[in-house]
Amino acid sequence: MSESVQPYRVLARKYRPQNFNELIGQDAMVTTLANAIKRERLAHAFLLTGVRGVGKTSTARLIAKALNCIGTDGQGGPTIDPCGVCEPCVAIAEGRHIDVVEMDAASHTGIDDVREIIEAVRYSSVSARYKIYIIDEVHMLSKPAFNGLLKTLEEPPAHVKFLFATTEVHKVPITVLSRCQRFDLRRIPADKLASHFAGVVAKEGVEADPEALALIARAAEGSARDGLSILDQAIAHGSGRVEAAQVRDMLGLSDRGAIRRLFGELLKGDAAAVLDGVRGQYELGVEPVAMIHGLLETCHGVTRAKVAGTDDPALSVEEREDYAEWAGKLGFATLHRLWQLLLKGHGEVQSAAMPIEAAEMALLRVVHASQLPDPGEVARKLASGELGVTGAPVPISAPAESQAPLLALPGSGPEIHALLRGDAKLQLYFHDNARIVKLQGTELTLAPSERLQPDFFVALAARLKDATGHRWTVQVAAGPHELSMRDRELAEEDAARAAILESPLVKATLQAFPDAELIDYSAPETRSIAS
Numbered sequence: 001m002s003e004s005v006q007p008y009r010v011l012a013r014k015y016r017p018q019n020f021n022e023l024i025g026q027d028a029m030v031t032t033l034a035n036a037i038k039r040e041r042l043a044h045a046f047l048l049t050g051v052r053g054v055g056k057t058s059t060a061r062l063i064a065k066a067l068n069c070i071g072t073d074g075q076g077g078p079t080i081d082p083c084g085v086c087e088p089c090v091a092i093a094e095g096r097h098i099d100v101v102e103m104d105a106a107s108h109t110g111i112d113d114v115r116e117i118i119e120a121v122r123y124s125s126v127s128a129r130y131k132i133y134i135i136d137e138v139h140m141l142s143k144p145a146f147n148g149l150l151k152t153l154e155e156p157p158a159h160v161k162f163l164f165a166t167t168e169v170h171k172v173p174i175t176v177l178s179r180c181q182r183f184d185l186r187r188i189p190a191d192k193l194a195s196h197f198a199g200v201v202a203k204e205g206v207e208a209d210p211e212a213l214a215l216i217a218r219a220a221e222g223s224a225r226d227g228l229s230i231l232d233q234a235i236a237h238g239s240g241r242v243e244a245a246q247v248r249d250m251l252g253l254s255d256r257g258a259i260r261r262l263f264g265e266l267l268k269g270d271a272a273a274v275l276d277g278v279r280g281q282y283e284l285g286v287e288p289v290a291m292i293h294g295l296l297e298t299c300h301g302v303t304r305a306k307v308a309g310t311d312d313p314a315l316s317v318e319e320r321e322d323y324a325e326w327a328g329k330l331g332f333a334t335l336h337r338l339w340q341l342l343l344k345g346h347g348e349v350q351s352a353a354m355p356i357e358a359a360e361m362a363l364l365r366v367v368h369a370s371q372l373p374d375p376g377e378v379a380r381k382l383a384s385g386e387l388g389v390t391g392a393p394v395p396i397s398a399p400a401e402s403q404a405p406l407l408a409l410p411g412s413g414p415e416i417h418a419l420l421r422g423d424a425k426l427q428l429y430f431h432d433n434a435r436i437v438k439l440q441g442t443e444l445t446l447a448p449s450e451r452l453q454p455d456f457f458v459a460l461a462a463r464l465k466d467a468t469g470h471r472w473t474v475q476v477a478a479g480p481h482e483l484s485m486r487d488r489e490l491a492e493e494d495a496a497r498a499a500i501l502e503s504p505l506v507k508a509t510l511q512a513f514p515d516a517e518l519i520d521y522s523a524p525e526t527r528s529i530a531s
Contacts, residue, residue: 012228015200017058018093020066020080024196024224025188026055032183034080037066042078043181045153045162047138049169050185053223056165059185060134063163064100065092068128078129088128099128105140114145118152121160130161138164139171146173153179187222190214196224197231201242206235208242215247259294260322266295266338267326271367278360288359292346295363299342302326303335341366409441409468413485416444419467426459435481442472447481 017023020030036042046063048056062082069082069089082089091097101120103113117133125131135141141149153162153176164180166172188196194210194217201208216234220227230251234242237250248256258281265273281291301319306327345362352358410416413436420427433452438445444464446452461474483491500506510516 010229011200011204011232012053012225015203015228017055017062018084019082020062023055023059023062025192026059026185029059029183029185030080033063033066037078037080042067042161044156044160045164045180047164047166047169047172047177047180047182048185049166049182051187051221051223052167053220053225053227054185054188055224056167056185057134057136059183060136060163060165061092061100064097064130064132064134064161065089067130067132067161068092068097068100070129097128099125099131100134101132102134102136104136106137109140109142109145111142111144111148114141114148118148121152121157125159129159131159132161132163134163134165136165137167138176139166139168143173146176150175150179188220188224189222190217190220193217193220193222193224193227197227200228200231201235204235206240206242208234209244211244212242212247215244215251219251256294256319259291259298260319262291263295263298263326264322266363266366267330269367271364274363274367275360278356278363282356288355289346289349291359292342292349292362296339296342296346299335299339302330303332303339306330306332306335337369338366341369409470411439413439413482416464417485420460420463423459423463426456426463429456430460431484432486433484435484435487437477437479437481442468442470444472444474445477445479446474448476448478452476 020033023030046060048059050056065082065084065088066080067078069079070076070086071079072083072085074086076083076086084090084093088097092100095102101117103117121131121133156162162180164172164176169177169182194213197213197216198208198210201213212234213231216227216230219230231242234247234250238246258277262274262277262281265277278288278291282288302323305320305323309324341362345359345365348362349355349358410419413430413434416434416439417427417430420430429452433449435447435449436444437447442464444460446457457474457476461472464470464472464474482488501510
């Protein structure tokens with residue numbers, strides 16, 4: 001009889017971590033857990049959260065091993081370094097231990113599934129030190145299921161531990177979160193992923209370019225599982241060697257040269273060349289939104305190169321050279337303006353009924369903006385008299401088209417309120433909660449308020465800049481302050497009501513009819529009294 005051929009196991013399963021030393025990028029969590037085991041301060045429930053592929057389920061299984069390991073001599077206790085060879089360790093690794101129950105909450109969402117757990121926890125473990133329940137994607141449980149689990153989760157029997165894993169921790173009720181020890185698993189840095197992949201290809205007997213592994217690590221976006229899946233595909237795609245050019249082609253990065261050329265045409269302001277480049281990419285099957293996304297990546301790459309240089313190993317030599325050249329020529333103000341224009345265009349193309357036409361219009365807007373002088377430079381020249389004295393014309397009416405008109409500055413809360421008319425929500429929050437400590441020129445200081453979050457102050461400064469043409473500083477500080485517009489209106493209403501109640505006619509009426517009550521009024525001349 002011929003030996004049965006073992007089925008192929010994908011790399012993501014084959015190289016799943018079997019101990020905490022193999023778990024990459026989560027050192028802080030491992031240290032905390034090791035100290036808890038060493039000091040016998042083990043929580044009864046753990047919540048593991050993080051993006052896909054960072055090792056949540058693997059960590060849960062490792063914790064189950066750590067708590068139930070009995071060592072090679074059968075006498076060991078909980079340890080951060082499970083032996084991996086005792087019966088509990090082997091059974092847990094193979095997913096067959098009777099006391100370690102894994103449940104996928106995505107397919108077991110109801111109260112009946114949780115009720116089975118609640119009934120089972122009353123009984124002691126069969127052979128292990130702890131009976132452990134691993135619930136993956138726990139945020140998928142229904143509200144009744146969460147409610148049913150709460151009491152057991154708060155006071156479980158001493159022999160029971162719960163291990164929850166989720167990618168969307170914000171969907172887990174706070175009542176559950178408060179009963180768990182939470183571990184946030186981080187995205188794995190690209191350099192650590194590349195190093196890990198180098199070890200994997202060495203074990204697989206496959207040669208790989210360091211640049212190719214760096215590209216894969218970058219594409220994985222912090223997920224070891226995603227990276228191993230891409231590496232698996234790259235090995236199958238190649239002919240015994242993983243090369244950078246092959247990986248770029250496989251990941252659809254071969255058009256980056258065309259995107260860089262398009263970026264260069266945008267900077268030159270050549271509208272015809274830009275339209276030709278867009279249509280050429282579109283005819284090759286590149287989606288319009290992907291083009292704008294590529295231009296955004298290029299703009300970001302140039303900005304990073306300006307700040308920190310071009311030593312990213314995931315970039316090709318050509319990309320590094322182009323980024324370095326553009327970084328030397330472009331200022332931060334130009335790059336930020338270009339980023340904002342492309343970002344706005346990206347949103348428009350995503351939601352447009354005619355994506356390619358929307359992409360062309362968005363990029364033509366960028367071309368037009370590239371021909372305008374820098375607003376700050378124009379303002380400086382106007383202030384210094386360089387433009388006014390010589391009478392030289394400002395190209396394309398730059399101040400009018402590149403920034404809002406310079407208006408008189410508001411001198412009071414109501415005047416600021418009037419400038420916010422275009423944003424009803426911002427205007428309402430200012431009306432109800434803004435208490436002015438200081439208003440001097442373009443400096444506005446407001447008293448602290450629980451209802452005003454940091455994004456309110458950012459939005460208010462931006463809105464005032466748009467409305468007046470001046471850059472504003474909006475900050476929070478304690479101190480003597482005015483009433484908010486709403487509080488002032490309420491105070492005026494109270495004063496008017498008190499004045500009415502003090503009038504002789506109303507006082508006489510209330511004396512004659514003790515149960516009468518002032519329920520409405522519109523002006524001192526028209527009062528309404530009802531008993």
